[in-house]
Amino acid sequence: MGKLSAKCIVAGDSTVGKSTLIQLFRSDGSHFPKNYSLTTTMDVITKTVQIPDSGDIVELFLCDSPGKAMFYEMTEGLWDQPGALCLVFDVTSETSFSNCGRWLQRIKSKTTSPYLPGVLVGNKTDLSGRRAVEKIQAEEWAASHGLEYFETSAKELENFDQPFRALAKSFHRLYQERVENFKSLL
Template sequence: MVKLSAKCIVAGDTAVGKSTLVQLFRSDGSHFPKNYSMTATVEVSVKTVQIPDTGDSVELFLCDSPGKAIFYEMTEKLWDQPGALCLVFDVTNESSFSSCTKWLQRVRSKTLSPHLPGVLVGNKTDMAGLRAVEKGQAEEWAASNGLEYFETSAKELENFERPFQALAKAFHHLYQERVEHFQSLV
């Protein structure tokens, strides 16, 4: 039984639902924040994810980052050596999707590893009539950047746990690959 820890950067533009997704995941869906307050610093939440069929677990340190550019300089100091990345955009806001490129570059610049498990999350799918970013477009962008794509509705409590579970599994898989590689050297 192995217990791993991973610093997971949760990044994206302001008001895309990053904090809500983190709070829902941490509380197993029992806490939906009804009052929105802009995140001004990195807020860290911790949640342990069991890896199916292994007995192992990954403790995710979810670093919920502010989306406003004025906070970036302060934020980036806390991003050193991430173990995983969760990029979030609002499916009704094309600009928040376009910004994912800069967020991805910023986070990847903080790691020495060529392999950073990551997911792209299209949030607010409950607002289908206002959708500005098509699922196929987001899936294609995610795949071209080595990310797994998920769609969620924090408001409707749909799929909020899946991106984080996938990150924990990907981080665990990367660990397993490294162990196997080192064992092959012996």
């Protein structure tokens, strides 16, 4: 069994649910934070993901980033050389969706890798009556930037783990491809 480690930057505007999704994933859905507190520093949560049909595991270091600019600027130095990225927006906020482009640029500027596994997460689908960003719009944007798209409702505990499991699989697949490429050079 092999163990890989990936630093995953989780980014997006304030109040989109980044911290809640991470906490739910870490606790396998058993801990939903009842009180909201603004993330002002970089919190790092570690979670191990078993890769199906491989016997391998990926240890994700989920770097929960502040969404407010003044706090982001204090922590951006911690973003160097990410192994994966997770952009989160609120499906009821067009602004949080349009800002994903800015977050993506910031993360990509911190890596030298030509390919960075990533996901786009539309959170708060339980607020469907207030939806401002349509699923097809988000899917198309994600695809155009090489990201997988997922919709979640942290409040309803829907799909909160899927984006992170997909990231672990993508990171594992990329690692395996690099190993095979290296072996072919020998």
